[in-house]
Amino acid sequence: MLSRTAIVERSTNETEIFLSLDLDGSGKAVVQTGIPFFDHMLCLFARHGLMDLEVNARGDREVDFHHTVEDVGICLGRALEKALGDKKGIRRYGFALMPMDEALAQVAIDLSGRPFFALRTPNLPPLSLLYAGTFPAQLLEEFFRAFSMHGMLTLHLEIRAARDTHHLLEASFKGVARALAASVEKDERVSEVPSTKGVL
Template sequence: MPRTATQARKTAETDIQIELYVDGSGSSTIDTGVPFFDHMLTLFAKHGLFDLKVKVIGDVDVDYHHTVEDTGIVLGNCFREALGNKAGIVRYGFFLLPMDETLAEVAMDLSGRPFLSYHAPEKMEAIGGRAGVFSYQLVEEFLRAFSSALMCTLHVEIKRGRDSHHMAEAIFKGLARALDAATQKDPRVTGIPSTKDVL
């Protein structure tokens, strides 16, 4: 069965629709109203080989926070739905991703237990130009919302880095590669990859 999901979520702050195909080719159509976030989700799909459609109407005139956080919730829900009971998957994924002076480490466990451990430099410069300024802190907000909705254990650490754009991009690419590894089917795995028989 194809591992796909379609999710929609509407609140007073955001209206979000996402279509996901886990075993895709990396194609995407992304429109969140936040140019830098569009860039991050596009490369997330590309490097994770996920087919992804994202349409968001958010209160970006107020702030980008609601759009980024709520998109993380809906995207996490999509992966959780698409993976079903997780039978046959690898479950664990990790990746060490270099981008120029930046080195990002991402490790995850599709455990059914939501947890985020995030370690990165604080008080970083905002990212963006004429297209709009994106607060670097929103990367953590996205990760927290995503890991909570997906119900996964997620560890993210910037081992080295100075440029906020490079650090954000390395994290999203590393997340994509770690998630791709964790969601792969292993023909040696019979049933649920847990002694509890449930994830």
């Protein structure tokens, strides 16, 4: 099987990022963003997505965490798109219902080539009011929007229940990782691109 790996580097006045991705890894992660909670989320994303991930990011954290988190999402999306190549033989769709104690996240992914992101949080307080330590829960939306737009995929995420912000975020990252692992998986019955259009 051809290697499904990618390296992406991004340098701006706000961030400096190196990211390496192997879609057919074993869940190994080496992550340093300077934001410990975000590092934790990226490590569990790699573990539950069964991909190898290396991230080295420096950003203007003295301003806030926004630029670093969003730009890592951009790089991860670009790496995914690059590693997938022509998308021949993949399952394309992935789904997950992910519990984390009292929290529950529902995820659906389509590697459609059409970037779209929808986040729903019925019956929860606005994410802008929630924090896991010093990490703003609102950055969940910024990260996965950047990932979806630059990964050229459709992602629906609904957080259906949660009382603890840490659990809310962890269920979301794990759920997206599991759905992504299913969507990039090779199906031996499929040799072409899984679309009647012939291209994704």
